[in-house]
Amino acid sequence: MTHWKLTLSYDGTPYSGWQVQPTLPTVQGRLASAIQHVTGEVVLPQGSGRTDAGVHALGQVASFSLTVPIPAENLRRALNRALPPSIRVLSVEEVQPEFHARHSAAGKTYEYRIFPRVPDGVDDRICSPMIAPFVWDCPWKLDLGLLQAAAGSVVGEHDFTSFAASDPDLATRSQADAESLEPHSEQRSNVRRIERSGWEERDGLYVYTVRGSGFLHHMVRNLVGTFVDIGAERLPVDAISGILAALDRSAAGPTAPARGLFLVEVEY
Incomplete structure (x- = not known):
């Protein structure tokens, strides 16, 4: 048995997210089909996180095990031939049996990109x-200074309940499946540590970069939606502390569209 770690990049536009779903195209489903096509083995690769429909990845990580012997570089080339052009395997490496793409992750970095029209x-x-x-082709004039000030307010360890959507999948998953998708400690708490949170102008876009120990369902998109309300002066720049303290999703801003979000890197 050989244990594999894959790093993937994908355009999430044509997919209903990472998580395999009956009758719907997903990244996990396409990858599982490609692995079966190449090796003849039926496996369900585990991702570092479940990106939503329309969300992209520059550095998603997946792990799985195979009994068939195959060199890493041959596996990478064969998978890329079997996968659609919207999904690319960037690297393949053999790992220890205890490695798990999600459970072993120490941190993640996301980017959100806005096209400010005005x-x-x-x-x-x-x-x-x-x-x-x-x-996100954003129709409102945004103050980059306000965006930057608001983003800095979430650095550190906080309870992000106000920025977490309820996970619609958990109610229907078996307990075993749920455990394979989220570490025990993160299932019990909405506390996360954010080490970096900031906006910059890059090539005519406003780009938000956030790095943290982990992220709740829709957390980054809900943060961005709230920052945009502040940048558009619909909320005061010091609103974040009160929103965090409320522990209530209705206290925060709207969920930003999925298409602007990228999973950039997973650290181990």
């Missing part, structure tokens, strides 16, 4: 269809 009062910018599937 920065500095210029209201005739048009979002190119070449980038539209990968950004």
